[in-house]
Amino acid sequence: MMKKSLSILALSIGLLLPLSTFAKNNVVVVATGGTIAGAGANSTNSATYTAAKVPVDDLLNAVPQIQNLANVTGVQALQIASESITDKELISIARQINDLLKKPDINGVVITHGTDTLEETAFFLSLVVKSNKPIVLVGSMRPPSALSADGPLNLYSAVALAASDSAKGKGVMVLMNDSIFAARDVSKTINIHTNAFVSQWGALGMMVEGKPYWFRNVAKRFNAASEFNIEEIKGDSLPLVQIVYGSGNMVPDAYEAYAKAGAKAIIHAGTGNGSVAKYIVPTLTKLQNDGVQIIRSSRVPHGFILRNAEQPDDKYGWVVAHDLNPQKAKLLAALALTKTKDPAEIQRMFWEY
Incomplete structure (x- = not known):
C-alpha cells in the first residue's frame, strides 16, 4: 500500500513539474556556411549579401529558444557557400555526421547549409550514413542581417525536428519554410522566395510551433537500409560523373569532352522524357561501348523517366534516372560506380533509391 501511495505521489509531482525539468535529447548543429550564415550590407539586402560569414556559436546564440527544445551544441564543419562544395567537402560532412550519430548520447543532428546544393548534400547523406537517428538539413533564403530573415525560425524548427522521437527512422530530412521534405525528392525551384523548396510527391509533414x-x-531505400556506406568510401573523391543539358540544336562535343576528361558516367538531362536527339544517339552509343555509362534524366522538374520510351534503353545499355533530377542522378551514379559497372545493376539501384 505504501509503495502504491508513493508511486501516485511521484506521478502527481511529475505532472506539476515544467517540461524543462525532464531530460532533453541532445542535438548537435553542424554548420557548413551558406545564406543562413550570411550577412548583407544592411537590413534591406535580402537577395544581395555574402554567404558563410556567421560562425556556428553566433547562429545558436541568435535563437536562444532552441535550448528549450534540446541540449544543443554546435560544430563548425565548414564555412563555405554551398555552390563551392566538391566531393571532398561532401565526403567530409558525411564522415563527421556518421561519427556524431554513432555516439550513444547524440539523439539527432542538424546541418546548416547553403540552399544552392542543399538537396544534393541531403540526398548523399541519405545514401551513405547508416543511422536511424534524425538528420535534418536547414538553410535560409535571406541572411540573418535582413528584415524578416527566415533563418532563425527555420533553425528553431530544425532543432525541434531533430529532437523529436517521432522523426526517428524517417531518413534525412530538409526543413524549410515550415515544411519537412524527404532528401531524395526535394528540390530548390525558386531562387528568391522563402518557399523555395518543393517536392513533386509532397512534403513528409509540417512543423507548427516546434x-x-x-x-x-x-x-525508397535510405540510410540504415542503404547498400552504400560512408565508411567504405576511400579517399576524398568519387568516380567522375558529369551532366549535359538537353536542348535543341546540340553538338556532341560536350559529351566527348567529359569522356576525355575522365567521366565514368554522363547524365543526359534531356528534354521531356529524357529525350535524346537522333543526331546525338551515335555519340552516346559509342561512349557506352567505350565504357562510359549513359544515364537519361530530364530537365523537366516533375514526372519520371520511362525506360524504353523515346529511346531503346535495353538495346543501347543505357540507364534511366527514374524520378531523380540530374544533380541527384549524378550522386547516385557516382556511388553506384564504386560498386559496379554493370548497367543492369546500376538501373536496379535507380529503381530502388
Whole structure:
C-alpha cells in the first residue's frame, strides 16, 4: 500500500513539474556556411549579401529558444557557400555526421547549409550514413542581417525536428519554410522566395510551433537500409560523373569532352522524357561501348523517366534516372560506380533509391 501511495505521489509531482525539468535529447548543429550564415550590407539586402560569414556559436546564440527544445551544441564543419562544395567537402560532412550519430548520447543532428546544393548534400547523406537517428538539413533564403530573415525560425524548427522521437527512422530530412521534405525528392525551384523548396510527391509533414505533423513516408531505400556506406568510401573523391543539358540544336562535343576528361558516367538531362536527339544517339552509343555509362534524366522538374520510351534503353545499355533530377542522378551514379559497372545493376539501384 505504501509503495502504491508513493508511486501516485511521484506521478502527481511529475505532472506539476515544467517540461524543462525532464531530460532533453541532445542535438548537435553542424554548420557548413551558406545564406543562413550570411550577412548583407544592411537590413534591406535580402537577395544581395555574402554567404558563410556567421560562425556556428553566433547562429545558436541568435535563437536562444532552441535550448528549450534540446541540449544543443554546435560544430563548425565548414564555412563555405554551398555552390563551392566538391566531393571532398561532401565526403567530409558525411564522415563527421556518421561519427556524431554513432555516439550513444547524440539523439539527432542538424546541418546548416547553403540552399544552392542543399538537396544534393541531403540526398548523399541519405545514401551513405547508416543511422536511424534524425538528420535534418536547414538553410535560409535571406541572411540573418535582413528584415524578416527566415533563418532563425527555420533553425528553431530544425532543432525541434531533430529532437523529436517521432522523426526517428524517417531518413534525412530538409526543413524549410515550415515544411519537412524527404532528401531524395526535394528540390530548390525558386531562387528568391522563402518557399523555395518543393517536392513533386509532397512534403513528409509540417512543423507548427516546434511540433512535427506527419503525412507520408518515403517508399525508397535510405540510410540504415542503404547498400552504400560512408565508411567504405576511400579517399576524398568519387568516380567522375558529369551532366549535359538537353536542348535543341546540340553538338556532341560536350559529351566527348567529359569522356576525355575522365567521366565514368554522363547524365543526359534531356528534354521531356529524357529525350535524346537522333543526331546525338551515335555519340552516346559509342561512349557506352567505350565504357562510359549513359544515364537519361530530364530537365523537366516533375514526372519520371520511362525506360524504353523515346529511346531503346535495353538495346543501347543505357540507364534511366527514374524520378531523380540530374544533380541527384549524378550522386547516385557516382556511388553506384564504386560498386559496379554493370548497367543492369546500376538501373536496379535507380529503381530502388
